[in-house]
Amino acid sequence: MGVGLGALVIATLYTIKELFLVVVVAAVGIGVVEMTRAFASRGIRVPVVPVLVSMAAMQAGAYWGGPAWLLGVFVVSVFVVLIWRMFTGGDGEGEQGQGAAGRTAGYVRDATGSVFLLVYPPLLAGFVALLLAPGDGRDRVIVFIAVTVASDIGGYVAGVLFGRHQLTVISPKKTWEGLAGSVVACTLVGGWLVTWLLDGQIWQGALIGALGAVLATVGDLIESMIKRDLGIKDLGTILPGHGGLMDRLDSLVTTLVPVWLLMALFF
Template sequence: MDERTAGTSPSGGSRTGRNLPAAIGVGVGLGALVILSLYTVKELFLLVLAGAVGVGVMEMVQAFATRGIKVPVVPVLGGMVAMLAGAYWGGAVWLLGVFVVVVFVLLIWRMFSDGTDGYVRDATGSVFVLIYPPLLAGFAALLLAPGDGRDRVIVFIAVTVASDIGGYIAGVLFGRHPMSVISPKKTWEGFAGSVAACVAVGGWLVWWLMDGALWQGALIGGLAAALATVGDLIESMIKRDLGIKDLGSILPGHGGLMDRLDSLVTTLVPVWLLMSLFF
């Protein structure tokens, strides 16, 4: 999430055009959907995850098409479902195995669809979309699988959201020094706010939900803050290269699903590794 300048317009949007009331409403709604699915039948969260990632895949496919990169939707979405199911019911080995199989399916699919011209370009783009976000999202299924998987997912989502909120507030109030020309609205002050919020939320939730040590939660939170910021910058690079502002417009006040998933998917693997080590 990019940091914005303070202030709102009479219509409720920020000075940069962001509709903050709509963004907050959508965020609350998504959070409620996640919590409801997790704490009823937790497998329902897999459906929510598959739906969100599926929309993200479609946004990536359409964005790549603007540059003539052809990504086949059917095998990518089929591979996404297979990877999520394999990760949840089979574990990390199944996630990796299904991924490799689907990569070969994509290479063969492209071989018989559009001839030799652009084969490397399209195959590379297809594998990229299979990794970002479906493969990375598979680690959310790995987080969910253990008996305390609900709490692990809540910690993961909470620290990532805390990064966005902490960075936004600190950037609005104190932001003066840009971090990168890739995303000029990100500041070092905003990043400090992200780290502080993530460390606080991570320490509290790991202690409260998982009976872990405060330092364990703080470490998870600090790592999430750094990688969530990297995820935002990666997404900015993709959009700049493709010459588009947002990858979609399905979420009022936010943009596309991938504009929300960017920081989540980049934090998944290290958060999963740390939780597997600690718990």
């Protein structure tokens, strides 16, 4: 499954860049649907249609307009979901189907969940488009993805071989040794790819890799906290052996912003 997803990324990324954006929109869109269903299991109603439209608009705005457009579309989207929920009840019925009490009950709960789902993952995923937009955007995206994948692989291998000391009770299988393995793997991959693909310095790639390792681990822990709070094991079942797409995107979306920032500064 991992090899197939990697092949899809490379095939679209190095043919027509906009095709890769379509893949990103599809993947993040599935992740949003998974999250809305998970939230609904605890009575948190998120309007999936405006969130999905906003996610696609953020990708387009970021790619063709830059950071200002990404931020602008996000702010407009926040008001859209707040107003949308104002005229629909907690069960999605229109204004005519409910009284005032039915429309206002749970408004803060649903509005908070909706804004959260505009940030995680749509707003964060918008930085993929910002990475992709420059002339060397394809290579920047490859560095970002490779570093994040190296974090998972390095952490898994080191954790299985040497893991003894638990990192946190949030995710009992994570160990300090696994985190060290993630940092080492990411530092090596980052240093190698940045010098090869982006003509950067080894220390720049190593810094990107080390930061990516830490934040990828944080992303896994955030996802674990969400699932524990919702009382579910996986957010979906679309990827055999992996769970849902959000179970794979968690470390990617938390790594995106700082990696984009460092690349913008360095290159």
